[in-house]
Amino acid sequence: MKMISPDVIGQRKESSEVASKAKMSARSVRVFYSEVEAIKGIDLDIMENEVIAFIGPSGCGKSTFLRTLNRMNDTIEDCRVEGTVTLDGQDIYDPSLDVVMLRAQVGMVFQKPNPFPKSIYDNVAYGPKLHGLARGRGDLDEIVENSLRRAGLWDEVKDRLDKPGTGLSGGQQQRLCIARAIAVSPEVILMDEPCSALDPIATAKIEELIDELSSQYSIAIVTHSMQQAARVSDRTAYFHLGELIEVNNTEKVFTQPDHHLTEAYITGRFG
Amino acid sequence: MSNETLSHRSIIQARVAKSLRKRHARERRFRVFGLAAVLAGLAFVALLFISILVRGLPAFWQATITAEVYFDPTLIQLEPRPVPREGETPQAFSEREIAWQSQLTMVNWNRILENSIIALKPELANSRRDVRALFTSSERFHLRDLVGNDPSLIGQRVTLDLVADANVDVWVRGNIDRSLPDSQQQLRPAVRALADELRAEGVLNIKFSKALFTNPDSRSSPASAGLAGAFMGSLFMMLIVIFLAVPVGVASAIYLEEFAPRNKITDLVEVNINNLAAVPSIVFGLLGAAIFINWFRLPLSAPLVGGLVLSLMTLPTVIIATRASLKAVPPSIRHAALALGASRVQAVFHHVLPLAIPGVLTGAIIGVAQALGETAPLLLIGMNAFVANIPTTPFDQSTALPVQIFLWQGNELRNFFEARTSAAIIVLLTMMISLNALAIWLRKKFERRW
Amino acid sequence: MNNLTLIAGLLMLMAVAYQIGLMRSRAVARTDSERMHSRPVYYGWLVALWCGVPALFVFGLWSLLEPAVIRSIVIGALPAELADMPAQQVSVLMNRLGHIASGFGVAGEVAPWEAAAAEQLTRLQAISQLAKIALMASLAMAGVLMARRHIRPSLRARNHVEKVIAALLAICAGVAVLTTVGIVFSMFGEAMHFFSFVSPMEFFFGTTWNPRFSTTGAGGQGEFGLLPLLWGTLMVSIIALLVAVPIGLMTAIYMAEYAPSWLRSVAKPVIEVLAGIPTIVYGVFALMVVGPFFASVGDMLGIQIRATSALTAGFVMGVMIIPFVSSLSDDIITQVPQSLRDGSLGLGATRSETIRQVVLPAALPGIVGAFLLAASRAIGETMIVVLAAGNSPVLHANPLEAVSTVTVTIVNQLTGDTDFASPQSLVAFALGLTLFVITLALNVVALYIVRKYREQYD
Secondary structure, three states: OOOOOHHHHHHHHHHHHOOOOOEEEEEEEEEEEOOEEEEEEEEEEEEEOEEEEEEOOOOOOOHHHHOOOHHHHHOOOEEEEEEEEEEOOOOOOOOOOOOHHHHHHHHEOOEEEEOOOOOOHHHHHHHHHOOOOHHHHHHHHHHHHHHHHHHHOOOHHHOOOOEHHHHHHHHHHEEEHHHHOOOOOEEEEEOOOOOOOHHHHHHHHHHHHHEEEEEOOOOEEEOOHHHHHHHHHOEEEEEOEEEEEEEHHHHHHHHOOHHHHHHHHOOOOOO | OOOOHHHHHHHHHHHHHHHHHHHHHHHHHHHHHHHHHHHHHHHHHHHHHHHHHHHHHHHHEEEEEEEEOOOOOOOOOOOOOOOOOOOOHHHHHHHHHHHHHHHHHHHHHHHHHOOOOOHOOHHHHHHHHHHHOOOOOHHHHHHHHHHHHHHHOOOOOOEEEEEOOHHHHHHHOOOOOOOOOOOOOOHHHHHHHHHHHHHHHHEEEEEEEHHHOOOOOOOOOOOHHHOOOHHHHHHHHHHHHHHHHHHHHHHHHHHHHHOOOOOHHHHHHHHHHHOOOOOOOOHHHHHHHHHHHHHHOOOOHHHHHHHHHHHHHHHHHHHHHHHHHHHOOOHHHHHHHOOOOOOOHHHHHHHHHHHHHHHHHHHHHHHHHHHHOOOOHHOOOOOOOOOOOOOOOOOOOOOOHHHHHHHHOOOHHHHHHHHHHHHHHHHHHHHHHHHHHHHHHHHHHHHOOO | HEEEHOOOOOOHHHHHHHHHHHHHHHHHHHHHHOOOOOHHHHHHHHHHHHHHHOOOOOHHHHHHHHHHHHHHHHHOOOOOOOOOOOHHHHHHHHHHHHHHOOOOOOOOOHHHHHHHHHHHHHHHHHHHHHHHHHHHHHHHHHHHHHEEEOOOOOOOOOOOOHHHHHHHHHHHHHHHHHHHHHHHHHHHHHHHHOOOOOOHHHHHOOOEEOOOOHOOOOOOOEEEOOOOHHHHHHHHHHHHHHHHHHHHHHHHHHHHHHOHHHHHHHHHHHHHHEEEEEEEEHHHHHHHHHHHHHHHHHHHHHHOOOOOOOOHHHHHHHHHHHHHHHHHHHHHHOOOOOHHHHHHHHHHOOOOHHHHHHHHHHHHHHHHHHHHOOOOOHHHHHHHHHHOOOOOOOOOOOOOOOOHHHHHHHHHHOOOOOOOOHHHHHHHHHHHOOOEEEEEHHHHHHHHHHHHHHHHHH
């Protein structure tokens, strides 16, 4: 893998200076799959309105960590999480906290586009309907239109809102999934390799969209592509075998990594 | 972040929070429904098995009279059993043998039975009819066969377990309302009193009876009706299924999976087999009646025909199971064999089939178990006829275990045969569960992960 | 010599032929410099097959045709005044002649022409048997000699033998097809026979079922209206589905989505036990336990519930198909990709919301297919309804009353009495054909839907 050219890394410099307050904080988070420790004590903050990229070799725990942030690991049998994760200072693993509420605040976009086998409209309206966000049909129409506009999909689908979402192209499907996620107005959006199943043009569109969304949401993105991390993120966290090796400004990580493992990875010595 | 979005978010959070209680209640309700459905399923299984066990188990024990039987030589006037004489033709010998047998049968065995009780209660000497009513009518043949097999018994006193009449069994166990008026009782008052008396004296006991396992069906002597005939019928049919449906099914599966070209015709065969698996069993009975009975003129009620019908019925099951297990053998095995210069036939028979055997066996056993439990098609080829003999060949008249259950549940002597029906079900289910357990065991033992 | 010994003899001959082939190929291998194409066993097999297969073929054909040929010769030789006897009487006569010929003994005087015909029958049978044996033996010998002469290194014995094996396998695969053909033709033929007595209109649209007994004579023809039976079948099946679908579907959902693995591993096989229990057991269970229970509940509520009714039969049948519905639905639900569930849960949906609004709609086609298969099961089920439905072929809409179904009526009309001449028993085939067509249609549609559904997620 090539070194990242410095001009790419510069792209998000201006906005990265805005980030200041921590939106989510993880403290000594450990995750076990039955007896196997997949995450070995991670401390990490996700700032408000920043894009943070998680990179690292396969199986390093970056996706697992991402899933602890909205408790998607709950759905896996024998998965256990230790440590604390807070959202706006509130522990999300507190038993009194409602996971439904949490997931409404921390949305997620998955590796493979997974539109429901429903119409485009119903895909986007799904979340708002569940959570009772819309007051009447007009309200719902507005939410759907806004979300699709923000996902940059409105112009492409406005004439066929009643067609199944599965009929769209891969890139459109993924943007539909993003529209679906932002329709419930989350505060944080987690993206698990959102472009790994897409072609370069569709990828570029999603990256553009991430850039756009970062003005309103905190975004954590897991990616295999270092170029992508460099292009879209303000900060980059490097994971290795369940441990967080280094987290820093993206520019710093890609130009002067502190840790030799990070350097080895970004220079393509392993991956 | 602007204040506007902040307030927008708090509105949204409030709305989400508002919906939560209702949604969680709905979630809980849904979960409870699900659990209730599972529990209902389990409860049905439990109810079925418990009700059958409760009803059927007592039938393995029967009212039995233990008495000393005197093989009185004054009553049994019998010549010595004929032996072949020198120079005698077989016909002549068999004539003498038959004459002796009929002499044996002509003996008043009932009187000997009655005497065994009268010896205990001499006051009954004038109510022989009541005494005789205690015994099930086939016990006289029991005595006859004892003497027929061992004529030296004549003149001896032997203590025997004699099966009581079905109505006596029902009475002493209280399976009939004892307070019913005489007109609705199945036994005369004197016999009822006698039965109670003998019960109190320990002559009449509820004992384990092997009649259920060793005897064929009987109408004249319900207390001695057993499953042996039906069991043999079922056994013959299962053997026919094993020797017909299993090889033919496996061969078809091998052909379809390994040799058949993929074209419209094999597609059609495939659709055909899938649909054949779902054809109601009774249609196979109609097929058997029209083809085997009416066209080929095969005998009615014969296990041969039943076996053929059940074989056709089981065929798709075996084919589908075998194909599934052949499919599970990875293509790399075939490629490896072919690359070494084996022909396709050799690759299949030397390498693929042995690896698929556990699946094939499981499918075959499940098919056989299914055939064992099938009733409806057998009714249409006359296997519901009453058969009082144990069949010795697949051409003899016979019933089958499930058909025997059907016949017994319809018997007029309800309060006796209800238990007997359930007992027959226990026997059938035990056989089926053993077969299925065998299939599961085989699958577990040979399970292979690729 | 009966057929069994004939076949045994042929098998022995084949064993000898195998040895001949084996020895011959070894001898050839020694004298010929060229390498043999196949291993000796294949030459042995080839010779054995040449010995056995043609003879067996002749045997099969002969057995198939012999009775008809002999019969027609015997009938042809009967006195002229018997020439236009109705078909039914001819078969009675043939049975009688058969009994006379075998010395079995028959009722009544044996007329001289009968004795003559019987004698002819015996003679023809003997001739036929001898001819058959002679033909088979000569074919077997010829096969052995010819095959033996052909053994040389260039003979691809293995390929030939394998071709025969493949052909045998194909013939076996043909049996299943032949079964279907047999079902269709026998059903259709006998049903046509039935329709020569009763018009199809009367049968398919008649609302009265009252076949009368065949013993009441030819004049006492009954009414054969299918509708009451079809209605009964429908009523029982609907009740069964009303029991099985909710319980089976909810069981499948709970097992696939909620149950911890220990519960799944215990409850699943236990519930599947229900599928392995013979239907006669369910029938007895319905008759002895469920029916009386419903009747007493009815007494308590002050409504009249018959112990044997559509309700009893339908309920027990429903219990029987629970595992069928649940295991099919389970397969289909677990095929819905996890990513869809994640997508929904990630938006903050509860599990039940995810199931109801995402998983079930996605699985719907497959589940509908499963229901159709279950329905076809219910429609074709026999023993439960024979015992527990009460057998009352009357059109009424009360599920608490007794009904009769198509399957029950088939059993009633054909049990024990296989007189294939009266409409009373032939109607069973018309009913069977109806049943076959209905279940076939349901299955074809269901399998098509399920297959389409599977392809969607493959």
